Amino acid sequence: MTKVTTTNYKTIKLWKISERDKRPEGYNLKEEDGRYRDPTTVTTLRVPVFRPMDLMVEASPRRIFANAHTYHINSISINSDYETYLSADDLRINLWHLEITDRSFNIVDIKPANMEELTEVITAAEFHPNSCNTFVYSSSKGTIRLCDMRASALCDRHSKLFEEPEDPSNRSFFSEIISSISDVKFSHSGRYMMTRDYLSVKIWDLNMENRPVETYQVHEYLRSKLCSLYENDCIFDKFECCWNGSDSVVMTGSYNNFFRMFDRNTKRDITLEASRENNKPRTVLKPRKVCASGKRKKDEISVDSLDFNKKILHTAWHPKENIIAVATTNNLYIFQDKVN
Amino acid sequence: MFTRGLKRKCVGHEEDMEGALAGLKTVSSYSLQRQSLLDMSLVKLQLCHMLVEPNLCRSVLIANTVRQIQEEMTQDGTWRSVTPQEAGRAPLDRLVSTEILCRSAWEQEGARPAPGLGDGHVQGPVSDLCPVTSAQAPRHPQSGIWELDGPREDRGGFHKSLDQIFETLETKNPGCMEELFSDVDSPYYDLDTVLTGMVGGARPGPCEGLEGLAPATPGPSSSCKSDLGELDHVVEILVET
Secondary structure, three states, X not given: OEEEEEEOOOOEEEEEEEEEEEEEEOOOOEOOOOOEOOHHHXXXXXXXXXXXXXXXXXXXXXXXXXXXXXXXXEEEEXXXXXXXXXXXXXXXXXXXXXXXXXXXXXXXEOOOOOHHXXXXXXXXXXXXXXXXXXXXXXXXXXXXXXXXXXXXXXXXXXXXXEOOOOOHHHOOOOXXXXXXXXXXXXXXXXXXXXXEOOOEEEEEEOOOOOOOOEEEEOOHHHHXXXXXXXXXXXXXXXXXXXXXXXXXXXXXXXXXXXXXXXXXXXXXXXXXXXXXXXXXXXXXXXXXXXXXXXXXXXXXXEHHHOOOOOEOOEXXXXXXXXXXXXXXXXXXXEEEOOOO | OOXXXXXXXXXXXXXXXXXXXXXXXXXXXXXXXXXXXXXXXXXXXXXXXXXXXXXXXXXXXXXXXXXXXHHHHHHHHHHHHOHHHOOOOOHHHHHHHHHHHHHHHHHHHHOOOOOOOOOOOOOHHHHHHHHHHOOOOOOOOOOOHHHHHOOOOOHHHHHHHHHXXXXXXXXXXXXXXXXXXXXXOOOHHHHHHHHHOOOOOOOOOHHHHHHHHOOOOOXXXXXXXXXXXXXXXXXHHHHOO
């Protein structure tokens, strides 16, 4: 049995997910199709028995946490104490208890007194995997704030502010938009956190605020296309990122149903494609390559041929095994490490 | 499908006329791109606002982009308007400067200090106007670099609209959209031309306008007042004690 929280912009639901592969048969008062039997027709009694059935996964809502958010919720994160969780919208972060649905505590509020002064919003938030009093939230200006709930009830003052200085040689009117962080994830160890902005993935050491320790370019070839991507709104796409179980590899999605993995130790990276046409189940995925400029080699794809409607925004890595889930627009793919 | 991303072009300090013209052409192409980006952004903001559930993050990012473009446009204007004292500048630069100063006086109507011309001093642009424009008053005050801003001249009015956007996003009152944009006179009807057309195309850049003025025949009058038509009235009001 597992519990999952979901949100649809403003309401949070806690679901119980269970698997069922047996069902009881042989009730005395009910037919198999559920109709009630006339008790006067019952002449013998029997004990119902469990019979196998096709595996069914059921989700049933258990709690509904409503009406605490004015703006769209972008993150939910369960605390390491397994009793509380946070939910974040564009301007506020609330703290909930899993058992209490009619009350939450506001722990971050960046709404300005005058909405005319609004220039920055919250884009993602997450609890630290080990310290139940610590959480981070990222912003549309590319900053990450780490907060300690022990410091005060309202965590308006951050304990740490992570921000990389801007590279003046890359400055353009789109600099701020592409610096906006779409996802933040702590490593399993709790020592690092990863952020995803439009063009890159950055790994931060929690002990160093002034710059990330590692930066990986996801699709740098898009930098010269930012104006078009702004025009067709792709520049606002929010990609997620994830760690593998041992924190040695990070993964994130891109366009054309490509997703990318970066090995932090070997510094090697790979681009793979999630599509039905190219892959039958059980075949090994072939590495893909995008040709940024110049002569296109065989099997490479040129930037102008990329399909920007096929975007992989959501990816997840099993916490222990090398099994990943990758979501395209209409399909969910599960891949695993090739087993010898 | 893809166009080059926008990059800030460095306009150097060219001294000769050719250099100045070439510089202006580069600036003109950059300015056109910048203007079309501004137009595109304004349309996006308006569309954002029309959604039942507006996306606040997107709106904020687009609004910040608009502000950046605006600030840069203002800085460009300010940078040019500082030059009138330097007699050795090329005539084209001088024309651009005076254009800004004349245009700034228009902005005085709203009792806002003109950018870069001192703060709150209503008489500032007026005192600057007369000595500078005696021999080189532009014949067509409507052309020049500020034309790129389109019919909407009052920057203060624009800021107000941006602010209103956020207020209405908060109160979620789509009914007041018409009022919201009533004073933002952006030429949306031109957007297609601007976006599909080319950098060389639909709009006259400052270069073309200024080339028309280049002969710079000194006007019959020596005072700026008579040259600038409607501006006379405003200037008279300001100067009269």
